[in-house]
Amino acid sequence: MEIIRAEKMGFCFGVKKAVETCYEVAKNNKNKKYILGMVVHNKDVVREMENIGFITLDEKDILAERDPLEKGDVIIVRAHGTTLEIMEKLKKKEVEIKDATCIFVDKIKEILIERENLGDEIIFIGDKEHPEVKGIVSFGKKINIFKNIDELKESSLDKDKRYTVLTQTTLNKKKFLEMKEYLEKYYSNAQIFDRICGATSERQEATRKLSKICDIVIVIGDLKSSNSKKLLEVALAENPNSYLVQNENELDLGMFSENMKIGITAGASTPEDIIKKIENKIRGNFNV
Structure with a gap:
């Protein structure tokens, strides 16, 4: 193992x-x-x-x-x-x-206020129920929020208006690029600001690479954590044998076998001690 x-x-x-x-x-x-x-x-x-x-x-x-x-x-x-x-x-x-x-959340808020003052309407890509998004958009006047490409395509954006496009910091990078390509193709009047957190992008890319080389992937994070759920999405896209657990108590040791290559990743809100407890529980069960 x-x-x-x-x-x-x-x-x-x-x-x-x-x-x-x-x-x-x-x-x-x-x-x-x-x-x-x-x-x-x-x-x-x-x-x-x-x-x-x-x-x-x-x-x-x-x-x-x-x-x-x-x-x-x-x-x-x-x-x-x-x-x-x-x-x-x-x-x-x-x-x-x-x-x-987070300073990155504050920066998005600053751009939103600045661009609205210049006369732009805001397109925000993210989950409108997420507290980060609720907080940021509350500082604006007229915000168009889209969670995915389907919602964006169904919208009635005006090609004669000026738009500023902003994003949730924990947005899935792949989904963002898909929506960016669509906007650039059909709405040249939209100025796009990629403000996905660098740490988020790094963790998603690291998870993608890990998922390709492992038999099973364990994503450690809270079930309410947006970035943890997105890490699971990234892992599942490469490896269907991927799972999200909150801590060692949720770990099903029956998922593992001695000859497995086990990948471990964790959301941005997951402390090191929880990661170590999960690793130690796996090692202890197989005397690794």
Whole structure:
């Protein structure tokens, strides 16, 4: 048996920053501490943050004015960011805001605001239900959101308008290139900004290569994690024997045999200790 890791996997820069912000606040601040939603899309990380004193708040409760926030409390804005309305409500409450929004998410938001001010209409490629997308588009006025090429083809875009095209940071690169080709062919009035996170692209490409040389691929990540699910999509395209698991407790050892070459990759919200626990569980079962 051989266990092979993807060349690029695990925590990305934005997630690392968000988690480090939490540890710093927990160490140096005695006030009540909150995190706006899941600090990153990983239940094990969220559980660890709760263990060190954080309370996870739902954005819906803030919007409905039924949150427990008081003046002076500390709240961390997760790596995915949040909406303009939420930020305005937090400022009115006079809480201490620690903004751990990923710098790449912030950059997309800046481009959106700038291009709208220049008169462009925005085309956004991504999942409208994802918190990152909800947060970014809330800073715009008129946004056309498309999840895939089919939605884009069914749209009624105006060839006489000026469009700026932006993307979710964790978008599948292959899907983006397909949509980019379509837009360039039929809408020369659209200026396209490829803002897929470099770490996302690297992890997808590393997963693609890994999937070609292994008998089975294990993608480690939370079931709610967009980038983890996209890594699974990439793996499945090359290797139908690919699976997504959240931690070692979900690992079915019956999937493996002693002569297998096992590929391991992990989403950008997956901590190293979970990866090691899964590897050790496989090795321990086969005395590798």
